[in-house]
Amino acid sequence: MKVIVSTLNAKFIHTSLALRYLKAFCEKDFDVDIVEYTIKDPAMNIVSDLYQKAPDVLGFSCYIWNIEETIHIIRMIKKIMPNLLIVLGGPEVSYDTEYWMNRIPEVDFIVMGEGEETLHQLLQEISTTQKYHFVYGLAYRKGEEVVIMPGRPKLKLDDIPSPHRFIEDIPNLPNRVVYFETSRGCPFSCQFCLSSIEVGVRYFDMERTKRDILYLIDSGAKLIKFVDRTFNIKRDYAMEMFEFLIANHRGTVFQFEITADIMRPEVLDYLAENAPPGIFRFEIGVQSTNDATNELVQRRQNFSKLTRTVTKVKQSGKIDQHLDLIAGLPEEDYQSFRKTFNDVFELGPEELQLGFLKMLRGTGMRNDAHKYGYVYMDHAPYEILGNDILPFTDLIRIKRVEDVLEKYWNAHRMDHTVSYLIANEFDSAFDFFQEFGDYWEERGWQKIGHQLEDLFTRLRDFLVHRQTKQMPIIEGLMKLDYFLGHKYRPRKIWWDFTLDKQEQSAYLRLLAERPELADGGFSQLRISEKDLHKHVMLEVLPFDLQGYLQNGIMQMSSPQLLIVYFPPDAQQPASFYTMPLQQAAVM
Structure with a gap:
């Protein structure tokens, strides 16, 4: 029996950790191949490739970013391989499972939650007695009926073989993002996040973790992204890992999701003194600085302590920080979100990610959507279209902020210019990005592409249009930024x-x-x-x-x-x- 586990990654540089866990757990008994694509790959190319590989069982790992494209692939391949058994798994289909079984009749099975043991047992039943009612954590078809089995107990993490030891992965390690987890679960209960559903945090053995990281470094990995929901929840564990990575990094970059307001001062002092510049990156979910909003979504956050951590890390000059915001949370209207944005931008993060609330299946936020008058997309990514206090009109204005924020701040094309403008020409950072975003939309620039010099000329057009006073200073800073945005002496200038x-x-x-x-x-x-x-x-x-x-x-x-x-x-x-x-x- 030939088994293929597959997914459609968001980008080519991404790799699927889930597929590697499944292969590692099942390969002792079954012939399991990993085949990865991207959401940009033509559906016909994917179907043709899978058809030629001739699997007996085909599994897809499903997320909000790939579910609709995955459904398209499933429906095509089932037409030409009607006897192929289709298995789905992943967070997007682990909730409202009956809905997915009814919506996609081509699917034979859905593995809910942690999939390693469930998929292994399912493959055993497929190849032998086909008594699927013995498989906990599975949804299957019994004639016209959809049967959903109870969930299974959590695995002991050290019973799962390492997903990082496949020889075929080694050639690609230098050019891909390697995802790594030292733990599963989250200690917090944020109602907009799927991680809040699993109670408690479980850890992999420390020595095993270290061995795997050393193997990846020795094999050429350049970027390892830890997917732990809160890497620093246990101070001693985090300190030991930081010390180990500093001692053994050999140029590899490590990215972590941390909870900044619980970061201990002694850990910050250690990193400031010992972390090599550029080796660590921190991703920090702020989401909102509105206390009432955080309370409604059961998010515990001390913004003053978070500010202390972000400020100390920034002052060290060692670690880039990526801070996240979510627009559209309960009781956060346009003015409240403007304050949240400015509060966080003032901290000076190297990157500020502005996202929009998504009503994920299985979350408390989706269950309580009616309380706040939420309207949202029927299909993934389930992004909100408005609520009682943040109408669609305000949402699309904030979308314009997001657009120019990405182009002009997160891309670091004009750091000197934008910093000067915000400090001297606009009431706040949010107002700069909003005014410029509105102007960008009015000119129809969102409908056409742009080269690097276009970003400079469009900013200059906007500033001249609003009769900005200090144009000689601003143009001087823009010229400096333009030069610094090139690796080689530029052949083309815009002035x-x-x-x-x-x-x-x-x-x-x-x-x-x-x-x-x-x-x-x-x-x-x-x-x-x-x-x-x-x-x-x-x-x-x-x-x-x-x-x-x-x-x-x-x-x-x-x-x-x-x-x-x-x-x-x-x-x-x-x-x-x-x-x-x-x-x-x-x-």
């Missing part, structure tokens, strides 16, 4: 150079002859005039750039020459220097 070619050549000659005129260690680069022409770009700024970057005070000054150096090795970032133009009199 007219202040200096003509003759003037630029004269300044490059001066820099070759007297490099000490430039600040910030430019002379230590020891660049010849020939290489300056290849790897340096010049522009004129009307303000003291270094003074602004050091103390945050913008002072108009005699014009300065901005010098941006692009190293021949593109692995190194561009660097910039300045010198006063009067020092650089070359004409």
Whole structure:
């Protein structure tokens, strides 16, 4: 009996941890192959590939991001392979299971909840007596009837073989995200989250975990993302893992979901002192800073302690932080969400993810949707369309905030420019992204693509339209950001150079002859005039750039020459220097 377990990942770089657990648990008794696709792959290509592999049993791992595409695949392949047994599993079909069995008659079985032991027992029954009523955690068909068996007890995690030891995975490890879990379950009860349904937290053996991580590092993994819902719930466990990873990282990057308001000060001190820069990334779910909202969704959160943690981590300069918000939670109207956004943006996260409430099957929020007048999508991802205090009109405005936030902050294309605008030209961060988002929509730019320079010209158009006063300063910062967004000396710019070619050549000659005129260690680069022409770009700024970057005070000054150096090795970032133009009199 040939068994294929498959899924449609959101992106090519993603890998499915669930499929690897299933194969690891079942392969001692069955021929199980993992086959992964993406939601962007053409359905005909997927069906053709599966057909040629000729499975007897085909299982799909289902999530809100792939369920509709998966259904399309199932219906196609069942037409051409009517005797193929189809098994579904995963969080999207583990709740309202009878609904899924009725909606997709092509499906023969659904594995509910943790699937390793259930799938193994199901395969045993398929290949022998077919007495499916012995399989706990299973939904199956008995004639026209759908039978849903009781759930099964939780597995002892150490009874599950490692999902990280498949030889066929090794060639792809350097180019994919490796998902890893040290525990299952969540100690919290947030009513919008599926993790709140499982009570308690179970841990894998520490030594096994360390062995698996070392194996992945030795095999070339570059990014390991821990999927534990709260990595730092046990201080001693988290500390031991942090110490181990710091000692053994060898350049691998590790990403964790942490609960910031319970992070102990001694852990923060240890990380600030010992964590190598860039090795750790923290994902922190804030969701809302509205106390009434958090209470309604049973979310315990101390924002002052969260602020302490985020601030201390940021001050260390060692760890990038990704903070999450959810728009549309109960009792959070437009103005309340504006406050939440500004509260969190003020913490200065490297990335701020703005999501929208989804009414996931099985959650308390979906069960209580009527209490708050929620309207939401019938099919996945079940995103809300409004409620009693946040109408659709406000939701689509916040969608515009999300769009420009992604383009202009999370992508880090204009950090200097956006920071200046928020601090000096707009009432708040939210107001900048909202006004710009509204303007973007009015111009119809959401309907057309864009190149990097388009992002700069569109921001300039918006600022000119609103008659922003300090355009020379803003355009100077935009030019700096544009240069720094390139690995190589850009061939295309979106403005007219202040200096003509003759003037630029004269300044490059001066820099070759007297490099000490430039600040910030430019002379230590020891660049010849020939290489300056290849790897340096010049522009004129009307303000003291270094003074602004050091103390945050913008002072108009005699014009300065901005010098941006692009190293021949593109692995190194561009660097910039300045010198006063009067020092650089070359004409």
